Amino acid sequence: MPRQITVVSCNFELNGNGNYDIWLATHQRLAKLRPTILCRQETFGYTPTGRGATLFAESKRILRLAGELGPKRHATALYYDPEVFEQLTLWDTEWPGWLLHPTAMTLRVRGTDDIDVVAASAHLSYNSPTKRRGEAEDLTRLADRVETYQGPHGVIKRKLPVLAIGMDRNSYVSPDRLVPGELPIPTLDEIKDPQHRAHRSYEIAPGQRVMDSEPDRILLTAHLEDTARYAALKPNGPGLAAVAPTVPASDTHGPAHRVDHIHATNFLLPAVVHTEVIEMKGKSDHDTVVTVFDLDVVIEICRNQTPLAA
Template sequence: MKARRLIRVVSCNFERNGGGNRKKWLAMHQRLAALRPTILCRQENPGHAQSGAGRTLFNESQRILSLVGELGPKLGSTALYYDPEVFEQITVWDTEWPAWLLHPVAMTLRLRGTKDVDFVAACTHLSYNSPALRVAQADDVTRFADRVETYETSTGTIARKLPVLAIGQDCNSYVDPDRLVPGEASIPELTQINDPQHRAHRSYEIAPGQRVMDSKPNRILLTAELEDVARHTALTPGGGGLTAVAPTVDTSKTHGPAHRVDVIFASRMLLPAVVNVEVIEMTGLSDHHTVLATYDLDTVSEIYCDHFDLTT
């Protein structure tokens, strides 16, 4: 029987990249390497940089992970890695967009062994403190699903809107409360958040004195048919059930009850290729747990080729 080929997408917010603690930094990268990621989305990367000692550290992370990657512009606060044996990098996007402090990083990746089976992958970290900025940033994230590339064929030039294989995102906001999986933890209520600044960060006013919890970014992405792969998998028999939608941050005196803030999104058309999603506990290493989504590589390729009427 032919062995199933898998794409393992990992999204990890590593608190302050270890905060200068070399032992913790090494332990986290060894932990991530053990997950055998094909694509790794990393948020919070102080200490990694495009040049100097920060670049040396980033290069070391690539060696430990057995992946190659790129940092986001300016602060390099996001990173996106991929397995060069599975993917070929075609383009690194220009994402030095306004309204971002922690700029995203995005690539167009080609499946190796194919002529032009191309996907978009990205890593994003929405604003910690501003619901208004998160809306603008979510609008920007929809651009990842709106990438049109042209290709020369025997019958002429054709255009394709490329599917998003994965966007690993620290949302700093909540999933749509109307789309919770049955049994999934509810999003916190404003009265459950003790820290007054965090109440302001995670909610917005809809009338004088009346605030609601912020799920606008999630709803924007869903409108653009960027789907939450964990939610899809939890609703699919054999897909992991409630473990797929487990909280990614624990109960906190300041932030309230445990909830899911780290999400992997993909284009709706690719959902049949998602095999499983799980939340990997990172207690002692980070204040966020890590999300691992597994795709069937051959199904990904078949969906792409069927959609664009191609042969690989």
């Protein structure tokens, strides 16, 4: 049976908002998914010390994972299976302009001395298309780390591939990138709440607004591909189930749509085995996204990666 990496991205609403029973049930649900990497958003209440640290430690115990919190408000966290990965670096992501800073790591596949990947959890701005654009641009830094290795014929340099950025993008898929049959992005008229209309669109001319898909296009420009789209288009893949909505229809937000994503460096996409959306009704306002990679294919791709020119 192929060795697999299961990446899970979960925006758990307000981390249970102080309701321990919901918090526990959600973490037990996540543990059943057996994540190798878990990207969590809205980890409010977790702290490096005190009661919040105790709760964070309990989350790691339930999930059977190691993990780290993001800086400042600790609104994101990133977990990983220490039997599969060794943490090499916790990135400094205290980047200006972020309210909810991401958590990012460089991870090395256990049993290797040169298979390193980047993983991250991010939560883009809820209310500002302008901030989301800058935040997406910041996330492209994760795909721009160059490391040096000892190759068979001397020292080589290569960029670290991004295995996964799991995030709540709070914005839409670019309309020209929708999978055939995927639900269309909402129109401005379908969003009845005036504040949310401002949150999810931007003006291109006086009185003319378009729906915000800038983060999607920025990430794609940096070769950070949406794994769900790739899986949906794969022959004998999960089809439209991979690109199911992650938030339901509502009076304020309009029709059901997909705002939660896992992105990976595009040359790792052949390692994608499966993507699905896990319903979290009764636990969170967002459903959870899961992408499974073939670990041995990831290793093979990384080993065959073309080195950078010296």
